[in-house]
Amino acid sequence: xxxLLRDRRAIFGAGVLIVVVAAALAAPLVSxxxxxxxxxxxxxxxxxxxxxxxxxxxxxxxxxxFGRDVWTRLVYGARVSLGVGTLAVLLAIAIGLxxxxxxxxxxxxxxxxxxxxxxxxxxxxxxxxLLLLATLWRPSAALVILVLGVTGWMSVARLVQGExxxxxxxxxxxxxxxxxxxxxxxxxxxxxxNALTPVIVAAALGIGNAIMLEAxxxxxxxGVQPPTPSWGNxxxxxxxxxVNAPWVAAAPGIALVLVVVACTLLGDALQDALNPxxxxxx
Amino acid sequence: xxxxxxRRASTGLAVVAGVVTLTFFLLRLAPGDPVALLVxxxxxxAQIAAQRRVLELDRPLAVQYGAWLGxxxxxxxxxxxxxxxxxxxxxxxxxxxxxxxxxxxxLLSYLLGVAVGAVQATAHxxxxxxxxxxxVTLFAVPxxxxxxxxxxxxxxxxxxxxxxxxxxxxxxxxxxxxWLADRLRHLVLPLTTLTLIGIGGAARFVRGAMLxxxxxxxxRTALAKGLAPFRVAQRHVAxxxxxxxxxxxxxxxPTLFSGAVFVEFVFAWPGVGRRLVEAVLARDYxxxxxxxxxxxxxxxxxxxxxxxxxxWIDPRIRHQTEAM
Numbered sequence: 001x002x003x004l005l006r007d008r009r010a011i012f013g014a015g016v017l018i019v020v021v022a023a024a025l026a027a028p029l030v031s032x033x034x035x036x037x038x039x040x041x042x043x044x045x046x047x048x049x050x051x052x053x054x055x056x057x058x059x060x061x062x063x064x065x066f067g068r069d070v071w072t073r074l075v076y077g078a079r080v081s082l083g084v085g086t087l088a089v090l091l092a093i094a095i096g097l098x099x100x101x102x103x104x105x106x107x108x109x110x111x112x113x114x115x116x117x118x119x120x121x122x123x124x125x126x127x128x129x130l131l132l133l134a135t136l137w138r139p140s141a142a143l144v145i146l147v148l149g150v151t152g153w154m155s156v157a158r159l160v161q162g163e164x165x166x167x168x169x170x171x172x173x174x175x176x177x178x179x180x181x182x183x184x185x186x187x188x189x190x191x192x193x194n195a196l197t198p199v200i201v202a203a204a205l206g207i208g209n210a211i212m213l214e215a216x217x218x219x220x221x222x223g224v225q226p227p228t229p230s231w232g233n234x235x236x237x238x239x240x241x242x243v244n245a246p247w248v249a250a251a252p253g254i255a256l257v258l259v260v261v262a263c264t265l266l267g268d269a270l271q272d273a274l275n276p277x278x279x280x281x282x
Numbered sequence: 283x284x285x286x287x288x289r290r291a292s293t294g295l296a297v298v299a300g301v302v303t304l305t306f307f308l309l310r311l312a313p314g315d316p317v318a319l320l321v322x323x324x325x326x327x328a329q330i331a332a333q334r335r336v337l338e339l340d341r342p343l344a345v346q347y348g349a350w351l352g353x354x355x356x357x358x359x360x361x362x363x364x365x366x367x368x369x370x371x372x373x374x375x376x377x378x379x380x381x382x383x384x385x386x387x388x389l390l391s392y393l394l395g396v397a398v399g400a401v402q403a404t405a406h407x408x409x410x411x412x413x414x415x416x417x418v419t420l421f422a423v424p425x426x427x428x429x430x431x432x433x434x435x436x437x438x439x440x441x442x443x444x445x446x447x448x449x450x451x452x453x454x455x456x457x458x459x460x461w462l463a464d465r466l467r468h469l470v471l472p473l474t475t476l477t478l479i480g481i482g483g484a485a486r487f488v489r490g491a492m493l494x495x496x497x498x499x500x501x502r503t504a505l506a507k508g509l510a511p512f513r514v515a516q517r518h519v520a521x522x523x524x525x526x527x528x529x530x531x532x533x534x535x536p537t538l539f540s541g542a543v544f545v546e547f548v549f550a551w552p553g554v555g556r557r558l559v560e561a562v563l564a565r566d567y568x569x570x571x572x573x574x575x576x577x578x579x580x581x582x583x584x585x586x587x588x589x590x591x592x593x594w595i596d597p598r599i600r601h602q603t604e605a606m
Binding site for chain 2: 264
């Protein structure tokens with residue numbers, strides 16, 4: 001923890017994430033409060049950033065072609081993008097933990113089958129799989145979470161499998177067995193808690209990736225549907241107005257890059273802090 | 283080594299077969315009727331049923347699957363429901379465009395990524411930090427957004443480069459140098475977008491691989507026996523760091539292809555990725571299945587090539603697979 005606090009990457013990453021999460025949570029307080037509001041479509045459309053409209057309201061990031069405030073949509077979009085990304089990663093971790101724990105603890109054909117299946121899914125191009133799954137049902141935030149979770153668990157499963165396998169051979173597990181505890185209880189109470197370390201790093205990196213993919217799907221029109229703002233569908237709507245209102249597409253993209261960079265840096269810093277062996281080699 | 287490659291190839295074949303099967307059943311199980319989309323909202327139930335019979339969508343799933351597998355193996359990939367054109371012809375046009383874009387950007391992003399990563403691993407700490415910030419940012423930029431920003435600057439503001447397609451409208455009337463120049467001008471923006479993103483990932487990885495090798499005892503030995511640091515970096519460090527880099531080359535083919543899907547969509551680049559997105563949006567089953575299969579094949583072949591390269595560079599791995 002001390003090491004983490006001295007790591008500039010961790011401070012920057014955590015700082016950006018705290019600010020963005022705070023803005024998303026306090027969205028009604030820091031914005032106009034209504035992401036779909038179109039006060040006056042003629043008078044307030046395509047206002048440049050920092051412009052004031054006829055009624056004296058200031059628009060820090062300008063307005064889009066419907067006269068909607070871009071800053072308001074950005075903070076409400078952060079709720080959607082961060083929420084979807086986090087839930088998708090939680091789902092991926094749950095699946096990965098289950099598959100990895102079972103494959104790591106039960107030897108024999110169960111392990112071989114599960115590992116072969118993991119490798120198979122890992123070999124597929126993820127975006128192709130996402131596109132397929134996302135078009136099967138009516139696009140929605142819930143579908144995006146499901147689809148990202150179902151295509152994102154493989155690396156967690158592999159990591160957990162390795163950890164569980166190594167832990168199962170340790171003396172304290174033998175001791176628990178000798179005490180007469182059931183195998184399921186040993187796995188749940190004694191092995192899994194010790195196997196979580198690499199999962200934390202995978203989660204930090206995974207959230208950034210999931211947010212990026214959610215935005216990609218929404219950009220293609222296969223994810224979160226307008227008028228609900230998500231950073232991806234905001235970029236898509238700004239695509240048509242690149243000439244007269246470039247800020248509509250630029251703002252959500254910059255927010256996206258900042259958050260993904262923050263997640264990556266935090267993940268890297270966590271990796272170094274939790275895995276001192278690797279750092280010693282430097 | 284050949285036995286190892288053959289084993290890998292059969293695994294690859296299993297992946298492709300798995301993808302094809304998965305695609306087929308997922309698409310059939312999903313709600314949403316391609317026939318209804320095709321004939322339009324004004325069609326009578328009788329017209330829909332007739333169209334369904336023409337497309338053989340009224341037969342049992344297993345029969346459809348068997349028939350489709352047989353035709354797929356023979357290269358009869360059916361006709362696109364949305365455009366009425368043969369799928370094979372549609373994709374045959376698209377594959378060269380994708381190979382051109384993905385192949386060139388793979389080459390460029392690796393050359394530049396290896397250079398940047400190597401500089402980071404050997405240069406002063408300040409330089410390393412600055413370059414790290416740059417590569418992490420590039421790594422985090424979504425391709426379609428970067429593409430849009432480049433279009434904004436170079437097409438709308440500077441009016442210097444075309445933003446859409448692979449060739450200009452007048453390309454059929456151009457010849458020789460003018461034709462080539464037109465093609466290159468259309469290639470610049472999509473290629474730059476894809477390459478910039480690729481550099482981020484490659485440089486991050488190369489830096490890590492080089493730093494791992496620098497700490498090894500044989501590097502200290504080489505330096506201790508008086509070899510010039512540059513020579514050690516070139517002959518001892520780079521050669522060993524190259525192995526994980528080539529492995530990554532194979533692993534990054536799916537990622538790069540995924541990126542290409544978005545970039546092709548934004549730039550209306552007539553490749554497999556754009557065809558796939560269009561077909562998915564129109565529920566054009568035959569095209570979706572074939573495009574998915576083609577992407578799986580491209581990815582599997584990319585991995586195989588990388589495996590072969592690793593065996594060629596590293597004799598230890600070559601002999602390992604022989605022993606197995």
